[in-house]
Amino acid sequence: MPPQPPGVEVATDHAPLLERFFDLEVREERYVIDDIEGHIPDFVRGSYYVNGPARFRRGEQRYGHWLDGDGMVAALHFDAGVGGRGLVMEWVQRFVRSHKWMAEEEAGEALFRTFGTSFAGDRLVRGIALASPINVSAYHFADQLLAFGEQGLPFALDPRSLETVGEHTFGRRLNAISPFSAHPNFDPLSGEMHNFGVSFSARSPLIHFYRFNAQGELLERRRRPLERPVSIHDFALAPRHLVVYASPHVLDMEALSAADATLMQALTWRPELGSQLLLEPRNGEGEMLRLEIGNGYCLHLIGCFEAQGRLMVDLVELTQPVYDQYEVPQLFADVRPAQPVRYVIDTEAERVVERRIIADSRMCDFPAIDPRFVGRDYGDFWVLALSASGQSGRKFFDQLVRFDWHHESVGSAWTAPKFCYLGGEPVMVPDPAKRRGGVVICQHFDAQEQRSSILLFDALDLAKGPLARLRLRHPIPPGFHASFHPGTGPS
Numbered sequence: 474m475p476p477q478p479p480g481v482e483v484a485t486d487h488a489p490l491l492e493r494f495f496d497l498e499v500r501e502e503r504y505v506i507d508d509i510e511g512h513i514p515d516f517v518r519g520s521y522y523v524n525g526p527a528r529f530r531r532g533e534q535r536y537g538h539w540l541d542g543d544g545m546v547a548a549l550h551f552d553a554g555v556g557g558r559g560l561v562m563e564w565v566q567r568f569v570r571s572h573k574w575m576a577e578e579e580a581g582e583a584l585f586r587t588f589g590t591s592f593a594g595d596r597l598v599r600g601i602a603l604a605s606p607i608n609v610s611a612y613h614f615a616d617q618l619l620a621f622g623e624q625g626l627p628f629a630l631d632p633r634s635l636e637t638v639g640e641h642t643f644g645r646r647l648n649a650i651s652p653f654s655a656h657p658n659f660d661p662l663s664g665e666m667h668n669f670g671v672s673f674s675a676r677s678p679l680i681h682f683y684r685f686n687a688q689g690e691l692l693e694r695r696r697r698p699l700e701r702p703v704s705i706h707d708f709a710l711a712p713r714h715l716v717v718y719a720s721p722h723v724l725d726m727e728a729l730s731a732a733d734a735t736l737m738q739a740l741t742w743r744p745e746l747g748s749q750l751l752l753e754p755r756n757g758e759g760e761m762l763r764l765e766i767g768n769g770y771c772l773h774l775i776g777c778f779e780a781q782g783r784l785m786v787d788l789v790e791l792t793q794p795v796y797d798q799y800e801v802p803q804l805f806a807d808v809r810p811a812q813p814v815r816y817v818i819d820t821e822a823e824r825v826v827e828r829r830i831i832a833d834s835r836m837c838d839f840p841a842i843d844p845r846f847v848g849r850d851y852g853d854f855w856v857l858a859l860s861a862s863g864q865s866g867r868k869f870f871d872q873l874v875r876f877d878w879h880h881e882s883v884g885s886a887w888t889a890p891k892f893c894y895l896g897g898e899p900v901m902v903p904d905p906a907k908r909r910g911g912v913v914i915c916q917h918f919d920a921q922e923q924r925s926s927i928l929l930f931d932a933l934d935l936a937k938g939p940l941a942r943l944r945l946r947h948p949i950p951p952g953f954h955a956s957f958h959p960g961t962g963p964s
Contacts, residue, residue, distance in 0.1 A: 484806065487861035487868040490892055490920035492802035494869070497923075497948050499527045499545060499566075503634070504946060506549075506562040511941035513551070513560060513929060514912060516904050519959035520632065521549040521914050521927070523897040524611040524620055525952030527568065529801060532582035538589025538737065539799035539951075544569045544608030546620050546635050547949060549914075549927055564945060569620045569628050570637035573604035588623075589737045589800065599650075601730055609655035610954035614666055615689030617641070621655035623706075624670065632958070646691040652681055655954070658710040661847050663687065667715060669708050671699070673724050678702040682715055682753055697753065697761045702726065704740055704794075709786065711777035712848050714820075715753040716786050718771035721746035722794050742793055744768040750786060750816060750825070764825055766816065770794050775813065775840040778850050783817050783826070787878070789840055789856070790814040805859060805868045811836045813854075813876055831881050836862040837874060839898040839954070843911065843932075852879045855899040855913050855932070860888055870895045870951075873915060873935050887935040892921040896951025901932055902959075909933070912940065916952055925949045 526542025529535060536542055547566040568574055577584050585604040586595040598604050605622030611630070612619055619627040619641055626647060629638040642648060652670025659666050664687030672679040678699040684692045704722040708715055721743040729739035748769050752762040772795060775787040791811045798808045817827035837856040846852075857870040871894055875884040889895060897916040904911040910933045917926045925948040929941040 484866035485861075485864065487864060487866050488804070488871075488894065491804065491867060491869050491894065493920045493923055494894060494896075494918055494951055495529050495539075495801045497527075497950050499949060500947065501567045502947070503563070503565045506564050506943050506945070508944035509562070509941065510944075511929070511939060513941045514904065516906070517902055517912060517929070518551050518553060519902075519957055520551070520613070521900060521955065521957050522611040522613070522618065523547050523916065523952035523955035524569075524607075524609060525897065525950065525954075526606065526608045527950050529950075531577055534583035534590075534592055536587055536590045537801055538587065538735075539801055539804065540608070540796070541587035541590050542606065542608060542950070543574055544571065544606045544620065544622065545949075546611045546618070546630060547952070548632075548635055549943070550633070562943060565633075565635050566949065567630075567635040567637075569607040569630070571605060571607040571622070571628060572640070573606055576604075586735065589735050589796075591733045591735050597730070601726065603736055608953065610956070612657060612659070612956050613958035614657075614659070615685075615687065617689075619657075621653075621657070623655050624652055625649070626651060626653055643685065643689060643691050653683070654706070654708075656707045658708065659847070660710065661844065665692075667710055669705070669715070669717065671702070671705055672696075673702040673726055675702065675726055680705070680717065680751070693757065695753075695757060697751075700749075701746065707771075707773045709774040709777045709788075710848060711755075711784060711786070712779050713755055714777070714784065715755060716774065716777050717751040717753070718774060718788055719749045719751055720770040720794070721748060721768065722770065737796055740794070740796070742770075744793070750818070752784070752818070752820065762820070762823055764818065764823070766825060766828075769814075773838060773840055775854050776842050776847065776851055778848055780850055782819075784820050785850075786816040786818060787854075788814055788816075789838060795838075803867050805836070806866060808836050808859065808862070808868070810834070810863070811838065813837070813840075813878075815878065829881065831876055831878070831883075833876075833883060834863055835859060835872070835874065838870075841899050841901055841913075843901050843903050843909070844957075845903050853877055853884060853909070853932070855901060857895050857899060857915070858886075873899060873913065873930065875932070875935055885933070885935040887930065887938060889917065892919060894918050894920065894951070898953065898955045900955045900957045902957050914955070914957065916949070916955075917942075918948060918951070923948050
């Protein structure tokens with residue numbers, strides 16, 4: 474590095490070799506994992522799924538943002554061996570055959586503008602929208618695996634082979650212009666799936682709410698007006714409400730339609746407009762409640778439940794949006810603080826009565842809870858975090874942390890060794906023999922050895938390190954959201 478002028482601060486690289494994580498030549502493959510270290514508990518049977526951007530170059534065009542890459546879904550099937558003895562672990566990974574992927578594969582070059590990258594001659598869908606790379610999440614629902622992208626219909630995949638079945642229209646009840654987010658929520662009692670989507674319009678923006686039965690049939694669709702066309706990524710399912718954090722991250726549709734403008738450039742942070750919690754009644758009766766909550770930003774909610782006549786809304790709150798920190802490969806160079814926050818709401822009085830935080834200096838994201846506690850007081854939750862939070866310079870997720878709401882503290886944490894990074898939302902697989910506890914699954918990448926593994930941790934004692942390490946044959950890039958479906962049988 475050349476000498477710097479006096480007084481110029483040189484940012485430290487807290488993520489050496491991170492560029493290797495985003496420059497992998499990823500292949501589609503299917504094999505049985507045979508390089509295993511440690512012990513896998515008997516209750517871990519089923520399929521772990523993770524979706525994320527897996528290719529950051531198309532022909533001569535290189536993508537410059539983490540959200541831009543082609544979506545690839547991977548599955549790790551934990552199967553009982555012959556006669557129920559032993560354990561067979563099969564790894565599968567395939568690109569989602571989205572409309573974008575198919576067109577560009579045939580052309581042999583990039584055709585469509587992406588979230589953070591534009592280029593000469595790029596296209597928008599209908600002149601106003603991005604072609605989704607289907608690269609955000611994957612959930613098993615109604616006997617299919619659904620892979621989701623932002624603001625478009627999911628694609629159905631075979632849950633075992635991950636072969637693409639096609640765009641999923643829910644029995645033709647929805648179509649290509651139906652807004653549909655990548656963050657569905659599932660009611661553990663009824664098996665119903667809820668989701669939302671935003672119709673962006675300068676004059677009459679709307680938020681849509683959907684409800685599907687356990688067989689995948691659309692039961693209900695509601696539309697509510699929004700005050701402005703804001704970017705909303707996630708929502709939460711409470712016993713009597715659907716909960717949305719609406720940050721003042723406003724989309725300028727005219728700016729997006731201009732030549733060379735990316736979606737990231739068309740989004741403007743307007744903190745003076747304020748943030749709101751939107752509470753939509755699950756039974757559809759009455760109006761959507763709108764509560765002013767300052768001017769923070771939320772990408773992901775953690776969970777919601779009711780206690781002592783109050784609605785508890787838990788989320789990860791930042792001071793401003795984080796998407797500008799996703800530029801590849803200089804990720805999180807100037808990332809903002811992020812803290813677990815609990816809003817205590819008196820729904821009868823229609824007001825926030827308390828705001829609690831778990832005081833911690835780490836920037837964290839991708840929260841997950843024990844799935845048995847959806848809509849209930851859950852206590853524990855798990856996140857990925859940055860050990861170099863608050864310091865200038867490139868960094869990436871290298872910590873797995875358990876927070877504890879009952880004590881409003883950090884429960885336990887594990888930090889990856891130098892040159893190693895974590896990816897994919899941590900997934901908690903509960904131990905059915907215990908009321909609390911299980912294992913947490915997450916993705917690990919050793920940038921020095923260019924080797925990927927899947928790690929399993931004791932959910933309540935992360936600090937003692939992985940219970941098991943499953944080494945993959947070839948490295949994979951960092952995923953976004955992950956899920957676990959119990960009991961998938963062998964092929």
